[in-house]
Amino acid sequence: MVKINDNYQKLQGSYLFSTIAKKVNAFSSAHPEKKIIRLGIGDVTRPLTPTIIKTLHASVDEMADEKTFRGYAPDLGYDFLRKAICDNDYRSRGCRIEEDEIFVSDGAKPDSGNIQEIFDADCKIAVCDPVYPVYVDSNVMAGRAGDYDEKTGRYTNVVYMECTAQNGFAPELPKEACDLIYLCFPNNPTGATLKKSELQQWVDYANKNGSVIIFDAAYEAYISDDCPHSIYECEGATQCAIELHSFSKNAGFTGLRLGYAVVPKELKRGGVSLNSLWARRHATKYNGAPYIVQRAGEAVYSEEGKKEIRGLIDYYMENAKYIVSGLEKAGYNVFGGTNSPYIWLATPDKMTSWEFFDHLLEKANVVGTPGVGFGACGEGYFRLTSFGSHENTREAVDRICNL
Amino acid sequence: MVKINDNYQKLQGSYLFSTIAKKVNAFSSAHPEKKIIRLGIGDVTRPLTPTIIKTLHASVDEMADEKTFRGYAPDLGYDFLRKAICDNDYRSRGCRIEEDEIFVSDGAKPDSGNIQEIFDADCKIAVCDPVYPVYVDSNVMAGRAGDYDEKTGRYTNVVYMECTAQNGFAPELPKEACDLIYLCFPNNPTGATLKKSELQQWVDYANKNGSVIIFDAAYEAYISDDCPHSIYECEGATQCAIELHSFSKNAGFTGLRLGYAVVPKELKRGGVSLNSLWARRHATKYNGAPYIVQRAGEAVYSEEGKKEIRGLIDYYMENAKYIVSGLEKAGYNVFGGTNSPYIWLATPDKMTSWEFFDHLLEKANVVGTPGVGFGACGEGYFRLTSFGSHENTREAVDRICNL
Numbered sequence: 001m002v003k004i005n006d007n008y009q010k011l012q013g014s015y016l017f018s019t020i021a022k023k024v025n026a027f028s029s030a031h032p033e034k035k036i037i038r039l040g041i042g043d044v045t046r047p048l049t050p051t052i053i054k055t056l057h058a059s060v061d062e063m064a065d066e067k068t069f070r071g072y073a074p075d076l077g078y079d080f081l082r083k084a085i086c087d088n089d090y091r092s093r094g095c096r097i098e099e100d101e102i103f104v105s106d107g108a109k110p111d112s113g114n115i116q117e118i119f120d121a122d123c124k125i126a127v128c129d130p131v132y133p134v135y136v137d138s139n140v141m142a143g144r145a146g147d148y149d150e151k152t153g154r155y156t157n158v159v160y161m162e163c164t165a166q167n168g169f170a171p172e173l174p175k176e177a178c179d180l181i182y183l184c185f186p187n188n189p190t191g192a193t194l195k196k197s198e199l200q201q202w203v204d205y206a207n208k209n210g211s212v213i214i215f216d217a218a219y220e221a222y223i224s225d226d227c228p229h230s231i232y233e234c235e236g237a238t239q240c241a242i243e244l245h246s247f248s249k250n251a252g253f254t255g256l257r258l259g260y261a262v263v264p265k266e267l268k269r270g271g272v273s274l275n276s277l278w279a280r281r282h283a284t285k286y287n288g289a290p291y292i293v294q295r296a297g298e299a300v301y302s303e304e305g306k307k308e309i310r311g312l313i314d315y316y317m318e319n320a321k322y323i324v325s326g327l328e329k330a331g332y333n334v335f336g337g338t339n340s341p342y343i344w345l346a347t348p349d350k351m352t353s354w355e356f357f358d359h360l361l362e363k364a365n366v367v368g369t370p371g372v373g374f375g376a377c378g379e380g381y382f383r384l385t386s387f388g389s390h391e392n393t394r395e396a397v398d399r400i401c402n403l
Numbered sequence: 404m405v406k407i408n409d410n411y412q413k414l415q416g417s418y419l420f421s422t423i424a425k426k427v428n429a430f431s432s433a434h435p436e437k438k439i440i441r442l443g444i445g446d447v448t449r450p451l452t453p454t455i456i457k458t459l460h461a462s463v464d465e466m467a468d469e470k471t472f473r474g475y476a477p478d479l480g481y482d483f484l485r486k487a488i489c490d491n492d493y494r495s496r497g498c499r500i501e502e503d504e505i506f507v508s509d510g511a512k513p514d515s516g517n518i519q520e521i522f523d524a525d526c527k528i529a530v531c532d533p534v535y536p537v538y539v540d541s542n543v544m545a546g547r548a549g550d551y552d553e554k555t556g557r558y559t560n561v562v563y564m565e566c567t568a569q570n571g572f573a574p575e576l577p578k579e580a581c582d583l584i585y586l587c588f589p590n591n592p593t594g595a596t597l598k599k600s601e602l603q604q605w606v607d608y609a610n611k612n613g614s615v616i617i618f619d620a621a622y623e624a625y626i627s628d629d630c631p632h633s634i635y636e637c638e639g640a641t642q643c644a645i646e647l648h649s650f651s652k653n654a655g656f657t658g659l660r661l662g663y664a665v666v667p668k669e670l671k672r673g674g675v676s677l678n679s680l681w682a683r684r685h686a687t688k689y690n691g692a693p694y695i696v697q698r699a700g701e702a703v704y705s706e707e708g709k710k711e712i713r714g715l716i717d718y719y720m721e722n723a724k725y726i727v728s729g730l731e732k733a734g735y736n737v738f739g740g741t742n743s744p745y746i747w748l749a750t751p752d753k754m755t756s757w758e759f760f761d762h763l764l765e766k767a768n769v770v771g772t773p774g775v776g777f778g779a780c781g782e783g784y785f786r787l788t789s790f791g792s793h794e795n796t797r798e799a800v801d802r803i804c805n806l
Binding site: 001002003004005006008009011018041043044045046047048050053056057060061063064065066069070071072073075106107109110113114117118119120121122123133134137138141143179180209210211212252254255256257269270272274277280281283284285286287288289290291292293389 | 404405406407408409411414421444447448451453460463464466467469472473474475476510512516517520521522523524525536537540541544546582613614615655657658659660672673675683684686687688689690691692695696792
């Protein structure tokens with residue numbers, strides 16, 4: 001008799017954003033006349049830019065001609081894209097990353113969920129609290145998280161690094177030994193960043209303890225000050241860090257699906273190169289991102305592409321400014337929104353996150369994300385995103401301010 | 404100190420097709436003047452058909468307009484595609500499969516590699532020998548396969564179901580209890596098929612023993628006789644089988660990436676619906692296939708699309724016929740090629756599969772796949788595919804026949 005993977009039974013409820021979608025659908029069915037504004041899930045709303053569209057059409061045409069048709073992509077990504085990534089995201093910043101350390105994928109979500117597979121089942125993981133749920137859930141599924149404790153709202157075998165207003169949402173180095181450390185800066189959900197000197201402390205900690213840092217850089221394009229865009233700007237990071245990137249939030253590829261992981265060749269544990277393990281994982285279980293999407297990714301790095309992507313980010317950051325200043329004027333305690341598309345706010349009147357979610361949905365018809373969905377330390381907080389249109393964002397903020 | 408997943412160290416060499424690619428590249432570098440014909444990896448060569456191209460352009464244009472732009476796809480696939488699949492691949496065949504039992508993905512390779520995750524680490528797996536390597540390797544990575552035995556060329560904890568010329572490459576029911584049974588018919592690599600009555604025996608075995616069958620139907624479009632296209636044509640299969648499909652080999656989507664898995668709601672083990680487990684896995688670790696690719700998938704089922712796809716299959720099957728009849732005339736012992744794009748032949752002169760690979764590469768400049776790459780029972784066999792152009796296929800066959 002087949003037995004199922006019992007670790008799945010330890011997962012709590014359904015995935016956060018599925019729960020939100022269900023609640024919103026129920027409200028919408030009950031009140032079809034209400035115009036709901038969604039500032040919840042981090043999905044972009046601006047269309048793909050002209051250079052990307054042009055590139056997609058051109059590469060679709062290539063697929064129509066036997067002379068230029070492309071079948072299976074190289075497992076690890078087309079050379080043209082790996083080179084563009086390497087030149088623009090690393091060499092230009094003085095990071096010593098080579099093309100064969102770049103693994104093209106269908107997004108940072110799959111990468112952040114799958115990366116744990118190349119590590120031992122007994123690895124101790126450490127995550128920020130609050131945290132992007134995929135880091136934890138993928139480790140629950142793999143049996144690394146222990147059991148869920150209803151009282152604490154936490155898994156017994158995970159080290160939670162608390163990120164609160166007191167520490168500026170920057171975690172402190174863990175006191176116990178941790179093997180696999182997930183960091184995301186600019187942070188989802190809090191919008192917090194780390195200075196280079198702060199990030200260097202994590203790299204030093206990891207190198208001292210033999211830990212590996214999974215650094216999620218999905219929001220680096222939103223950095224407006226001198227925070228590091230890549231962990232490889234820190235000394236020694238190629239010996240302890242894997243970096244994950246996405247084309248979703250900079251170029252609006254949420255519906256196209258493209259991302260990449262960087263696994264440096266000199267990152268070894270037990271004498272084994274993690275680069276070779278991840279390459280083997282890719283070759284066995286993945287079959288490459290679509291050619292047309294990889295060409296679109298390459299176009300993101302063209303001169304025109306860069307300008308257009310800058311325009312997208314500026315558009316969303318104008319929203320972020322409007323949300324921050326509007327909510328601050330209305331008396332909310334607001335964080336994030338300067339180096340990040342996310343705004344993290346303390347719920348008013350001692351409401352729980354889900355109470356505030358329901359309150360906002362029912363009274364303002366605005367959808368946000370309850371902070372507790374990201375972890376126990378997210379209780380009493382709420383996440384809004386700046387990925388709406390100007391019009392919707394302003395209307396949503398005005399509605400919230402008039403509650 | 405992080406420990407790596409030691410199971411990766413049990414994997415043998417690199418993935419089969421990577422090894423072949425390296426050998427071919429080495430030969431090509433040494434002999435740049437030789438025209439190599441590749442009938443090795445199962446990659447298609449015909450361009451995408453006009454209806455698919457038209458649909459791709461139209462959906463790219465939708466992504467350019469904020470009114471029609473699509474961000475994140477629904478985790479489990481767009482309703483329009485799930486409905487098209489359900490109507491055309493199941494309802495039309497009298498199979499009772501519902502839309503919410505269809506999980507759209509980026510291909511049958513990822514699905515066949517990932518599906519094992521929802522089962523217990525101690526499940527006993529059974530595979531055909533020879534077999535598509537992903538089934539075994541993904542279980543090696545998960546620690547289910549035991550150790551590799553150099554003498555037998557097999558993993559100690561896997562049940563190998565031998566497929567030989569003696570049993571017509573149709574495996575016999577295992578004598579020991581097996582939990583997870585991988586079947587692929589029409590078969591890769593042998594091209595063998597099962598009659599409905601034969602497949603029914605497997606369904607009955609699985610239902611009797613509480614096993615789950617992973618049925619890989621990637622090649623069903625090549626069936627030319629009355630073999631079942633889906634395992635759900637068998638009585639009781641919705642209680643014991645997961646089916647995997649691909650758009651790669653029928654519609655030529657190897658470079659577009661699209662597939663789907665069917666996990667029936669009434670398929671339960673330990674009281675838990677596997678449908679809900681796979682839904683949770685998708686929601687946590689996957690983020691949907693690109694919108695434009697899902698629209699292309701829908702177009703495969705349009706009237707025009709169906710005609711064009713039939714044309715592609717007929718094109719490749721003309722190659723298959725040419726290969727089979729040519730090699731038979733030249734005295735080779737040939738299997739497959741009637742319900743399948745694969746031709747499976749016994750190597751001549753007691754050559755091993757890799758000896759024949761080198762022989763063919765060096766003397767005829769033709770690339771095939773050594774049978775032993777698919778398992779111990781593949782030793783002494785060789786796989787050719789019919790996915791080349793007519794011209795290349797004929798030239799390759801003529802070269803082999805003139806050796």
